[in-house]
Amino acid sequence: xxxxxxxxxxxxxxxxxxxxxxxxxxxxxxxxxxxxxxxxxxxxxxxxxxxxxxxxxxxxxxxxxxxxxxxxxxxxxxxxxxxxxxxxxxxxxxxxxxxxxxxxxxxxxxxxxxxxxxxxxxxxxxxxxxxxxxxxxxxxxxxxxxxxxxxxxxxxxxxxxxxxxxxxxxxxxxxxxxxxxxxxxxxxxxxxxxxxxxxxxxxxxxxxxxxxxxxxxxxxxxxxxxxxxxxxxxxxxxxxxxxxxxxxxxxxxxxxxxxxxxxxxxxxxxxxxxxxxxxxxxxxxxxxxxxxxxxxxxxxxxxxxxxxxxxxxxxxxxxxxxxxxxxxxxxxxxxxxxxxxxxxxxxxxxxxxxxxxxxxxxxxxxxxxxxxxx
Amino acid sequence: xxxxxxxxxxxxxxxxxxxxxxxxxxxxxxxxxxxxxxxxxxxxxxxxxxxxxxxxxxxxxxxxxxxxxxxxxxxxxxxxxxxxxxxxxxxxxxxxxxxxxxxxxxxxxxxxxxxxxxxxxxxxxxxxxxxxxxxxxxxxxxxxxxxxxxxxxxxxxxxxxxxxxxxxxxxxxxxxxxxxxxxxxxxxxxx
Numbered sequence: 001x002x003x004x005x006x007x008x009x010x011x012x013x014x015x016x017x018x019x020x021x022x023x024x025x026x027x028x029x030x031x032x033x034x035x036x037x038x039x040x041x042x043x044x045x046x047x048x049x050x051x052x053x054x055x056x057x058x059x060x061x062x063x064x065x066x067x068x069x070x071x072x073x074x075x076x077x078x079x080x081x082x083x084x085x086x087x088x089x090x091x092x093x094x095x096x097x098x099x100x101x102x103x104x105x106x107x108x109x110x111x112x113x114x115x116x117x118x119x120x121x122x123x124x125x126x127x128x129x130x131x132x133x134x135x136x137x138x139x140x141x142x143x144x145x146x147x148x149x150x151x152x153x154x155x156x157x158x159x160x161x162x163x164x165x166x167x168x169x170x171x172x173x174x175x176x177x178x179x180x181x182x183x184x185x186x187x188x189x190x191x192x193x194x195x196x197x198x199x200x201x202x203x204x205x206x207x208x209x210x211x212x213x214x215x216x217x218x219x220x221x222x223x224x225x226x227x228x229x230x231x232x233x234x235x236x237x238x239x240x241x242x243x244x245x246x247x248x249x250x251x252x253x254x255x256x257x258x259x260x261x262x263x264x265x266x267x268x269x270x271x272x273x274x275x276x277x278x279x280x281x282x283x284x285x286x287x288x289x290x291x292x293x294x295x296x297x298x299x300x301x302x303x304x305x306x307x308x309x310x311x312x313x314x315x316x317x318x319x320x321x322x323x324x325x326x327x328x329x330x331x332x333x334x335x336x337x338x339x340x341x342x343x344x345x346x347x348x349x350x351x352x353x354x355x356x357x358x359x360x361x362x363x364x365x366x367x368x369x370x371x372x373x374x
Numbered sequence: 375x376x377x378x379x380x381x382x383x384x385x386x387x388x389x390x391x392x393x394x395x396x397x398x399x400x401x402x403x404x405x406x407x408x409x410x411x412x413x414x415x416x417x418x419x420x421x422x423x424x425x426x427x428x429x430x431x432x433x434x435x436x437x438x439x440x441x442x443x444x445x446x447x448x449x450x451x452x453x454x455x456x457x458x459x460x461x462x463x464x465x466x467x468x469x470x471x472x473x474x475x476x477x478x479x480x481x482x483x484x485x486x487x488x489x490x491x492x493x494x495x496x497x498x499x500x501x502x503x504x505x506x507x508x509x510x511x512x513x514x515x516x517x518x519x520x521x522x523x524x525x526x527x528x529x530x531x532x533x534x535x536x537x538x539x540x541x542x543x544x545x546x547x548x549x550x551x552x553x554x555x556x557x558x559x560x561x562x563x564x565x
Contacts, residue, residue: 025387033389159384237556
């Protein structure tokens with residue numbers, strides 16, 4: 001404040017650094033006012049990038065400017081800013097406009113964001129300046145406000161009060177401008193009453209402005225910067241393989257046994273090793289396109305084709321006919337016995353590779369039909 | 375410099391304060407205060423692997439515990455996901471099926487992803503027992519949306535158990551089919 005006192009010797013001229021401060025303050029202040037007006041009128045939003053997922057184009061600490069835009073106005077490749085479901089602001093590039101929302105991806109991220117942003121309004125980034133975000137963030141801190149306040153206070157002082165003070169009572173003047181005590185006026189050397197009144201109104205007006213601005217500064221939230229999510233990713237994969245049902249092993253043998261005039265054909269096979277959950281079933285081809293299945297108990301090694309066998313589809317008259325019999329390994333979809341029609345068969349061993357043989361069916365009346373080995 | 379222009383300039387300089395206020399006010403979109411120190415070059419990275427010690431790579435082929443699948447059978451894999459970055463980062467995962475050979479084995483599988491589960495059983499009946507189910511994919515459908523996010527501190531890891539079950543109703547055409555089941559892990563930090 002020493003320099004002020006000497007500067008006060010001349011009312012009409014200012015020291016170079018005071019001129020500089022005035023010009024600097026006026027320039028910066030005008031820019032801020034302009035930006036504030038733009039922000040209010042067209043909704044320009046400053047965005048400070050606090051993480052590097054949009055790097056290297058938009059590095060950490062960049063300041064971006066955005067304008068509100070509807071989703072329809074946004075194209076793939078644009079950089080937009082949205083708020084995710086966690087309430088965090090994310091500024092990433094549009095990679096897809098899906099029906100369910102925008103798919104965004106950080107330039108430095110290997111994969112798109114997990115969340116698809118279902119939004120109607122976004123902030124479209126139109127400018128970014130590397131490094132400026134640091135400055136803005138720095139300026140948003142309370143002590144930066146304090147410096148701004150001091151600067152403004154000083155400039156107001158040299159503009160409004162300095163000229164009216166006398167060289168010898170600058171200390172009182174300074175005191176008065178800071179504390180705004182009513183008695184301040186008494187410590188001044190007497191001047192014209194008109195000037196006194198002017199001084200008083202300037203002091204009150206200036207203090208009002210400062211107090212209002214101070215209140216504004218205290219009111220606004222602490223510096224808030226957001227977004228540009230960084231993403232890490234990794235993939236774990238597994239090759240899952242389905243098994244193949246191997247055909248039953250061995251071959252089918254057939255033996256005949258006779259009770260009275262009727263013959264029973266018994267088809268048999270070696271004991272089978274079945275995979276877990278599998279069953280044995282015999283498939284009998286009763287005509288050119290009809291198959292009948294016989295469910296077998298686990299561990300069974302034979303099945304009988306005798307006079308009492310009453311498979312659906314078996315004709316009851318006509319000449320003898322050969323039938324193909326196949327031993328199959330099957331899985332049933334309901335984990336129950338194989339139905340006669342085979343409707344509940346899921347997986348089945350390959351028929352062509354399964355052991356089979358033919359038997360001969362001799363139709364007749366209910367008890368008069370029988371089977372023989374071929 | 376005239377007194378008037380000095381005064382005009384001094385008043386204009388008050389715009390600095392308005393500017394400060396505007397920037398912070400307009401920047402207050404989330405309602406969550408974020409300090410300056412949050413501007414950082416922190417890294418966010420995930421590793422996957424068999425164990426906490428080896429979970430450092432970005433990709434991992436999970437071995438299958440259990441035999442190849444028959445209808446009604448199940449097998450399982452274990453993967454450890456680890457935060458290898460420098461800051462705490464929640465992660466989520468998304469399942470992905472890559473079918474091969476024209477068969478749709480992956481679609482037919484019922485898949486569970488659990489945390490805190492242990493492998494149990496052997497042969498055609500290996501399951502993830504106990505724990506909490508984080509994701510379920512039913513037979514006949516594809517994976518749904520990504521899992522809920524799970525917190526993961528730097529250096530911390532979480533073991534996940536993935537269970538593959540082939541239902542009894544599996545189509546016969548799926549015999550011998552193969553499919554690749556992948557879990558894509560993503561961690562994301564918003565600030």
